[in-house]
Amino acid sequence: MDPPQHTRIRRAATKAFTVRRVQALRPRVVEFAESLADKLISPSGLVAEYVTSIPSVALAALIARMITPENARQTTDTIACCRS
Numbered sequence: 001m002d003p004p005q006h007t008r009i010r011r012a013a014t015k016a017f018t019v020r021r022v023q024a025l026r027p028r029v030v031e032f033a034e035s036l037a038d039k040l041i042s043p044s045g046l047v048a049e050y051v052t053s054i055p056s057v058a059l060a061a062l063i064a065r066m067i068t069p070e071n072a073r074q075t076t077d078t079i080a081c082c083r084s
Contacts, residue, residue, distance in 0.1 A: 016063075017062075021062065025061050025062060028057075028061050029054065029058045029061070032054065033050070033054055036049055036053060036054070037050065
């Protein structure tokens, strides 16, 4: 990805990943991680169930915190352009 698309996405990501926002997500991610760990049956499930799920949940929670009625359109447009 090249500028200006990269610049726009990097700017949005930089705003999203502030120390304060990431720390606010910590309890939710820890709770989710602990619930997954409790359900693990074998070490082989670690990657399939644990390692792949936690980043998805953390990002979803972060995106949900980012979206407000005022910026919903811009945020969803930014997310959509990342998939192209």
